[in-house]
Amino acid sequence: MGNSMGTIFRITTFGESHGKAIGVVIDGCPAGVMVDEQAIAAELSRRRPGQSAVTTSRKEDDTPEVLSGVLDGKSTGAPIAILIRNKDAKSEQYQGMEGLVRPGHANFSWLAKYGAFDGRGGGRASARETACRVAAGAIAKSLLSEQGIHVRAWVEQIGDVAMPAASESTGDGAHDCDPEENALRCPNRKAASAMEVAILRAKEEGDSLGGIVRFSVEGCPAGLGEPLYERMESELAKAMLCIPAAKAFGMGNGFDACAMRGSEHNDVPTGIVDGKLTAKTNHAGGVQGGITTGMPLTGTVGFKPTSTIRKEQQTIDLQGKAATFAPPADARHDPCVVSRAVAVVEAMAALVVADFLLRARCARMQLSGTQEQGPSGSGEEC
Amino acid sequence: MGNSMGTIFRITTFGESHGKAIGVVIDGCPAGVMVDEQAIAAELSRRRPGQSAVTTSRKEDDTPEVLSGVLDGKSTGAPIAILIRNKDAKSEQYQGMEGLVRPGHANFSWLAKYGAFDGRGGGRASARETACRVAAGAIAKSLLSEQGIHVRAWVEQIGDVAMPAASESTGDGAHDCDPEENALRCPNRKAASAMEVAILRAKEEGDSLGGIVRFSVEGCPAGLGEPLYERMESELAKAMLCIPAAKAFGMGNGFDACAMRGSEHNDVPTGIVDGKLTAKTNHAGGVQGGITTGMPLTGTVGFKPTSTIRKEQQTIDLQGKAATFAPPADARHDPCVVSRAVAVVEAMAALVVADFLLRARCARMQLSGTQEQGPSGSGEEC
Amino acid sequence: MGNSMGTIFRITTFGESHGKAIGVVIDGCPAGVMVDEQAIAAELSRRRPGQSAVTTSRKEDDTPEVLSGVLDGKSTGAPIAILIRNKDAKSEQYQGMEGLVRPGHANFSWLAKYGAFDGRGGGRASARETACRVAAGAIAKSLLSEQGIHVRAWVEQIGDVAMPAASESTGDGAHDCDPEENALRCPNRKAASAMEVAILRAKEEGDSLGGIVRFSVEGCPAGLGEPLYERMESELAKAMLCIPAAKAFGMGNGFDACAMRGSEHNDVPTGIVDGKLTAKTNHAGGVQGGITTGMPLTGTVGFKPTSTIRKEQQTIDLQGKAATFAPPADARHDPCVVSRAVAVVEAMAALVVADFLLRARCARMQLSGTQEQGPSGSGEEC
Amino acid sequence: MGNSMGTIFRITTFGESHGKAIGVVIDGCPAGVMVDEQAIAAELSRRRPGQSAVTTSRKEDDTPEVLSGVLDGKSTGAPIAILIRNKDAKSEQYQGMEGLVRPGHANFSWLAKYGAFDGRGGGRASARETACRVAAGAIAKSLLSEQGIHVRAWVEQIGDVAMPAASESTGDGAHDCDPEENALRCPNRKAASAMEVAILRAKEEGDSLGGIVRFSVEGCPAGLGEPLYERMESELAKAMLCIPAAKAFGMGNGFDACAMRGSEHNDVPTGIVDGKLTAKTNHAGGVQGGITTGMPLTGTVGFKPTSTIRKEQQTIDLQGKAATFAPPADARHDPCVVSRAVAVVEAMAALVVADFLLRARCARMQLSGTQEQGPSGSGEEC
Numbered sequence A, B, C, D: 001m002g003n004s005m006g007t008i009f010r011i012t013t014f015g016e017s018h019g020k021a022i023g024v025v026i027d028g029c030p031a032g033v034m035v036d037e038q039a040i041a042a043e044l045s046r047r048r049p050g051q052s053a054v055t056t057s058r059k060e061d062d063t064p065e066v067l068s069g070v071l072d073g074k075s076t077g078a079p080i081a082i083l084i085r086n087k088d089a090k091s092e093q094y095q096g097m098e099g100l101v102r103p104g105h106a107n108f109s110w111l112a113k114y115g116a117f118d119g120r121g122g123g124r125a126s127a128r129e130t131a132c133r134v135a136a137g138a139i140a141k142s143l144l145s146e147q148g149i150h151v152r153a154w155v156e157q158i159g160d161v162a163m164p165a166a167s168e169s170t171g172d173g174a175h176d177c178d179p180e181e182n183a184l185r186c187p188n189r190k191a192a193s194a195m196e197v198a199i200l201r202a203k204e205e206g207d208s209l210g211g212i213v214r215f216s217v218e219g220c221p222a223g224l225g226e227p228l229y230e231r232m233e234s235e236l237a238k239a240m241l242c243i244p245a246a247k248a249f250g251m252g253n254g255f256d257a258c259a260m261r262g263s264e265h266n267d268v269p270t271g272i273v274d275g276k277l278t279a280k281t282n283h284a285g286g287v288q289g290g291i292t293t294g295m296p297l298t299g300t301v302g303f304k305p306t307s308t309i310r311k312e313q314q315t316i317d318l319q320g321k322a323a324t325f326a327p328p329a330d331a332r333h334d335p336c337v338v339s340r341a342v343a344v345v346e347a348m349a350a351l352v353v354a355d356f357l358l359r360a361r362c363a364r365m366q367l368s369g370t371q372e373q374g375p376s377g378s379g380e381e382c
Helices: A037-047 A107-114 A129-148 A189-204 A232-241 A254-259 A338-360 B037-048 B106-115 B128-147 B189-204 B232-241 B252-261 B338-362 C039-048 C107-114 C127-146 C189-204 C231-241 C254-259 C337-361 D038-049 D106-113 D127-146 D189-203 D234-241 D254-259 D339-362
Strands: A011-015 A020-025 A063-065 A080-085 A150-158 A212-219 A246-253 A268-275 A276-279 A297-303 A311-316 A322-325 B008-014 B021-027 B064-066 B080-085 B148-159 B210-218 B246-251 B269-273 B276-279 B295-301 B313-316 B322-325 C012-017 C023-027 C064-066 C078-083 C150-158 C209-219 C246-251 C269-274 C278-281 C297-302 C313-316 C320-327 D010-015 D022-028 D064-066 D080-085 D150-158 D211-219 D246-251 D268-271 D276-280 D297-303 D315-317 D322-325
Touching: A011 A129, A011 D080, A020 A129, A037 A063, A037 A129, A063 C107, A080 A129, A080 D010, A129 A150, A129 A338, A150 A189, A150 A338, A150 D211, A189 B269, A212 A338, A212 B252, A232 A246, A232 A297, A232 A338, A232 B232, A232 B246, A246 A254, A246 B232, A246 B252, A246 C064, A254 B210, A254 B246, A254 B252, A254 B295, A268 B313, A276 C231, A297 A338, A297 B252, A311 B269, B008 C023, B008 D246, B021 B128, B037 B128, B064 D064, B080 B128, B080 C012, B106 D022, B128 B148, B128 B338, B148 B189, B148 B338, B210 B338, B232 B246, B232 B295, B232 B338, B246 B252, B295 B338, B338 D339, C012 C127, C023 C127, C039 C127, C039 C337, C078 C127, C127 C150, C150 C189, C150 C337, C150 D127, C209 C337, C209 D254, C231 C246, C231 C297, C231 C337, C231 D234, C231 D246, C246 C337, C246 D254, C254 D211, C254 D246, C254 D254, C254 D268, C254 D297, C269 D315, C297 C337, C297 D254, C313 D268, D010 D127, D022 D127, D038 D064, D038 D127, D038 D268, D038 D339, D080 D127, D127 D150, D127 D339, D150 D189, D150 D339, D211 D339, D234 D246, D234 D297, D234 D339, D246 D254, D246 D339, D297 D339
Parallel strands: none
Antiparallel strands: A011 A020, A020 A080, A063 A080, A150 A212, A212 A297, A246 A297, A246 B246, A268 A276, A311 A322, B008 B021, B021 B080, B064 B080, B148 B210, B210 B295, B246 B295, B269 B276, B313 B322, C012 C023, C023 C078, C064 C078, C150 C209, C209 C297, C246 C297, C246 D246, C269 C278, C313 C320, D010 D022, D022 D080, D064 D080, D150 D211, D211 D297, D246 D297, D268 D276, D315 D322
């Protein structure tokens, strides 16, 4: 259990970091969606370790193999399985550390759950599994893109370096470049430079940094999301919090909304365009009552610093006795995964929105044609 | 769709604020759990409007009626249905406002979804529905309590008034009283007083305030939560973000973790007691890799200020033309729902943990008896 | 668990035969479906005991109360809850039999599962629960009827009295009247009379009879059903086998197909009308590969004789010692429930088809408009 | 959608008969179950075409590759993925038939659903997919076997040749050999011979035969199955009806129960052994009220004759015009798949029972130890 996500557009992933392969099965992708192996590979390379000096030097050459569900470049309605072989699956270097509780790691909790833990590396708990999400997310993005919906994400903070705030109306930071231009994936050049300096320092010290990623989904019709327990924001929160190292989520202004007054926070509506609401501000992040208004969906995901560091750490063994966790001198580690996580955040957002787009088709009997009661134009949206 | 929550311990709610009744069906409560109508009523009174000067004067007299699934005060394994009649279901006072997009409200987005909106009040989108969660949560709490697991929540911030920080080791604020002692449900007396002042001022101005609630689950065994997509933290995030007005969630230190270094954030393990990990700090909030370690589960939920205010607001009508939303002079409103939300946050946490407690029974073949590979004592936990 | 059915159009029922009430919550009924309390009551009266001499004399006056989800006679998209109070909930007459394994009844198996059994009557296992399905089914029928889909069922066999076979092409029996005309709900007058005689004889003897019900769904578009694990026929089989006393299911010709040759059994296609296949015969019962062809959906449900009889029976007590189960002289019993089950069979068929009708909307990206690859006209169907 | 089965022990399959590979992901297999690739391969060879003269000459050399979820021969709790490459994936021989409705096949209904159909062969609708179920079923059997539960199935009828009836008490036919001894998998030697003659005759004529398979699950504890909508018999019915060509299902005596009287059909309890009921007969097939009693679970599955035959058949093209479907002279076909389906029926039964075995752990708070209210000994069962 726990290896699937989605109700209609549903993914199930499998595989361990040091096993034969990892992979994903997408069940519920409607027929007729363009599936492009190149596009999947391109997304995977955004997540891949070893892209630049600010990530780990460990390389993963992730070649996705689409095994089923696609004919002539389009989905057929059958499950789409994508396999990624583990080419460099040598066991991890932490010899002699197997009997220890690894600080900040899952080995104790998984052992408590399953009674056994595959100690060759992160095993199933390894962040390598997120490659499967990125692959599936590439197909969700394709589906959304055909409907005019576009998903992006970028870095707003690394460690204690945050990009400068933009105007109050958006909640975004001040953008002056395409975030994909720099290795940090930060849309503010000066902040990106400062973040790089911070990461290299942490790397040198054998330590690690966390950070914040913001996502934005534009073109989303009004009416997506289910009320009460499967809200757009609650499913996004769930999706984001299941990315390894993610510890916090904010929709729209997030925690900053807590100190605002209602008269400030309420977004003032200005019009309805193609069935989508427009407003002076977007503090709500594009949702009201769990359901999209047509404003851009936006929010933030907070990542803790990765727990794998090169410093020696105090810990205990599985019998509870004090011990020292000491990584070998040559252990590779990734001082900051936040920029790589951008691709994963986009994938998760795309998977959530694609699922709701399909679910929205079941909300009312009349899907198209004249619509008398609804807001102008909204009848065609979903 | 969207009116259910949980996999094994699963609730489904129904009812509108201005209809005949609201209610909840719990399917999957195991046989043998104590179900006490008094305890349910007591929890409901903690959520109820009209408790004190700091909430709305509107009263709801919520008498829960247990219709099924209970015999001699214990659950039988059959679905437990609880009905709460709407006694004071007069239509809302906002006459003439029906054709307007209500700022910060769900009427536009729900209309876009369903093609119709029950305008007699909040309808299904009303926060009154949370009474159902509190009722179901009371039974989940009973189940958990019988296993030595206890759920609590309290207010840490109202508007811009935050309680003072406690020592670094807990992440909690500085407690000097039982939060249930004051109307604010804040465990720091001085902060509670300042919060009250802030709320009364906002009330006078016809405005509203948000705030932050922290929850804590103590006694939770190690090994709860499913890996990857149904993590303890991702299900908690989902559950909390589906409370009306909730906009943000943080597990453990939440967004504060983003600016920490790995060497700071990693909790240093100190021992294993009854199969549960102990550590010097609890930055992680009691989970590693999505699964509990046995440390207390803790996190925060951020609420925006409620969107219903007594001030006149600019808006548009459903055709997109500019209009003014003007509540009548005598409209009741709740300047701050955060203290009432404490009962809902506890309920959601209890529902999530109860579900995982049951699901954990399916994780391995050997549930009890000697366990050779696991951490000491953990074999008996779930 | 186990008290829900359906994926999109999903029902959850609750209540025991001797408790306060039974009821059902429908989550996922799209907005805009006509919901008529009279129509629900009319369906309930078809299931109701005490309709005629051939059923039990026990009366249930089932007045359904629609609590939520309906405004101005139409569904709003919110959950529809229907409550049916138990008016005549006196405990059952079998005093002194509580410690016995009741032959053909669920008390032993439920006790093994839950560790307790509500012995005041059938409890949750009572067939009274089927009233909830009939109520929900009435709404599913309304949804289907608005799409031109009609569900009917009738009795084909009672005990060893079967209605005569019709022409080979349909698989149906020889109809000469509306089955609702007679108390048996058999569309063949002569057979209906013989069945009545058989039931009255069994009643006199304190014994019970089983029988066979056939259902037919006309107007169903092609393309409903999910492949492989959630086929139209597999979901119908599941739905029918969860009616109390149902023991067998056949799609189309059912078990009779086993002795046919492929060249006989293959239905010869003759044309495509409004996207629906027509064929010389309908041995397949309207499905191919789990998905509807547009031919009428048809199949049979076999019911065992009810286990409650007035005869004395050998049994054991819960310690395994031999005992006698002896109903009191004045115990009421229903010698044959098959004619009453007709309403339940229709409800189950309607619930399954309504769910698939909604699910079919998610099968491909283009729901309407020109469709180049598909069979003529089918593009508009679902 | 539609490519998954199970709630806790859940499988998802993928792949087309003429694509690169087929495969299955099992999510929810508890940690600690023995997983043996040899055992999986052995089960696959029972389903494999080309085993004997009575099946098709087409060969599939199914080598299962376990990709994940297993360490040192035991499940780890992580998803188990099994891949089977399609070695001989040449496109089917029916050139020029692509635009026709193929009698008894899924091409029309799938086209109506998805707007496209992979015409290279059966595609996703091919019975080749059942190899995935058999592979997953082998692991479910391993889990069950470790709990003393054993699943078997055999052929009772081929075409119009049925094995002779056994004594009334079992409902089984008269066994005089191990069904695995002969190519038919019929436990009655004389019937097996007659069946073989019938199949060879049909083969010569280019026609096909159907038949009936019976399954039996022994050692199953009392208390498995969920009430009402997810009964043991309803989930078995669903599972069996999703085997290609399956058209009918009977629990226990199935349709034969319809003509019995209650006093005959009620199984007379004789004792309780290890928490399991014993009785003079097993007409109910091991369930009461949807939940197991501890008697063997047994029932029958009816298969229609396969629709692929070598005879010329009348049909229509996708525009509705009359046409002829004429397989080429050298087309391979399988005159009767019933004996091969035995392995699939066993797999489906094993998957259903394994899922319920795990689900039963959530039915009551006290899983083990003294149990006062339940039938003797049943407390330890699940």
